[in-house]
Amino acid sequence: MxxxxxxxxxxxxxxxxxxxxxxxxxxxxxxxxxxxxxxxxxxxxxxxxxxxxxxxxxxxxxxxxxxxxxxxxxxxxxxxxAASNAKALAAQEQERHRIAQELHDEVGQQLTVVLLGLKRIEQQLPPDLGEELATLRESVREGLDDVRRVARQLRPGVLEDLGLASALASLASDFAAQSPAAVQRQVAPGLPPLSPESELVVYRVAQEALTNAARHSGATSVVLCLSRVGGSVVLEVTDDGRGFDPTIAGAGLRGMQERARLVGADLTISSTRGATVVRLAVPVAA
Ligand SMILES: Nc1ncnc2c1ncn2[C@@H]1O[C@H](COP(=O)(O)OP(=O)(O)OP(=O)(O)O)[C@@H](O)[C@H]1O
Ligand SMILES: [Mg+2]
Known part of the structure; x- marks a missing residue:
């Protein structure tokens, strides 16, 4: 019944x-x-x-x-x-690590060999041909820089070597080199240490937020700020661009949310015309 x-x-x-x-x-x-x-x-x-x-x-x-x-x-x-997302993200990080290493060790080394060879030949050539070769060598050097930059973005080795503040500084300067917007970096001194997983999440969220600001916002100014608020370390990436509706998420925004969830952090995005803020609050381990 x-x-x-x-x-x-x-x-x-x-x-x-x-x-x-x-x-x-x-x-x-x-x-x-x-x-x-x-x-x-x-x-x-x-x-x-x-x-x-x-x-x-x-x-x-x-x-x-x-x-x-x-x-x-x-x-x-x-x-x-959540477990399968965590696995997928871990696999993605591993794959990035592998590709970065290959780029660095294979492509990077070969380009370096080409670069040295070109330099040697250049010295033996008549000046007019030498000039042409110098232009060629400059292109190879730029290619090598690009390979190193991509490898660095794929695997934030600087995060392991120099810590979060330096890794964010390097991200910000990469961003400044590629985008017409001015970037300001504010990292509070003496921040409490985070676990390596949390640092990687902060790094990846900053990377995606800066990439989005460069690609979509049309901003003239971007501020990347890392500070302590209560029991959390807070990352804020603010741009003064056109704004968007954050409820319509693409793979990038969803990836940020998934990563934040993995380390128990809280990600919020607020956006109006002229002010988009991506805010990640990572709880500091007691
Ligand atoms: N800072 C921003 N300013 C303006 N629009 C933005 C900003 N960030 C994101 N968007 C908008 O939100 C959409 C979704 O962003 P998301 O990062 O999820 O995807 P995507 O950047 O288009 O692609 P992907 O990150 O997967 O390469 C973007 O296509 C863009 O329209
Ligand atoms: Mg994106």
Whole structure:
């Protein structure tokens, strides 16, 4: 029987029982209820409420069981989703690491060999040909710089070697070199240390936020700020560009959210015309 009809039947049965007791029982209620009448009616009401509650409880028990199972299933699914995201992000980091190393060790080394060879030949050539070769050598050197920059962005080795503040400084100067916007960096001194995972999340969020500002915002000024607020280290990337609707997320914004969740950090994006703020608050381990 459907739950609705069960409840209607139970309530109906209790009310019918109460009515029968009132009609056929020794109870009567006068216009001005006397204390003796109240003494009979009130326990009667209590019995009625209790009977109703007990009868309804057994009807609702299966529903509560289903809801509890459903909640547990949702929780399990959420845990599995978070675990598989964590795995995917870890695999992505590993792959970036591998590609960065290959770029550095293979492409980078070969370009360096070409560069040295060109320099050697250049010295033996007549001046007019030497000039042409120098232009060629300059292109190879720029290519090598690009390879090193891409490798650095893929694997923030500077994060491991020099720490978060230096890694953010290097990100900011890469950004300044590629974007017409002026970038200002404000890193508070003496920030509490974060776990390597949290530092990587701060770095990746700053990287995506700066890339988005350069690609989409049309900003003239970008501020990258790292400070301590209460028990958290807070990263803020602010641009004065055209703004956007942050509820329509692409892979970049979703990636930031996923990474933040992995280390229990809180990511918020607020955006209006002229002020977009990406804010990441990472709790400092006690
Ligand atoms: N700082 C910003 N200013 C203006 N618009 C932005 C800014 N950041 C993001 N957006 C808008 O939000 C969209 C989604 O950003 P998201 O980073 O998720 O994706 P994407 O940058 O387009 O691609 P991907 O990051 O995957 O390479 C962007 O396409 C852009 O329209
Ligand atoms: Mg993006």
């Amino acid at each position: 459907r739950l609705y009809w069960k409840v209607v039947l139970i309530n109906g049965a209790v009310l019918v029982a109460a009515t029968l007791v009132l009609v056929f029982g020794p109870v009567s209620v006068s216009r001005q209820p006397a204390a003796s009448e109240a003494a009979v009616l009130l326990p009667g009401l209590a019995v009625m409420l209790l009977a109703n509650a007990l009868l309804l409880r057994s009807s609702f028990r299966p529903v509560e069981k289903v809801v509890a199972e459903y909640d547990a299933m949702l929780e399990r699914l959420e845990d599995e989703r």
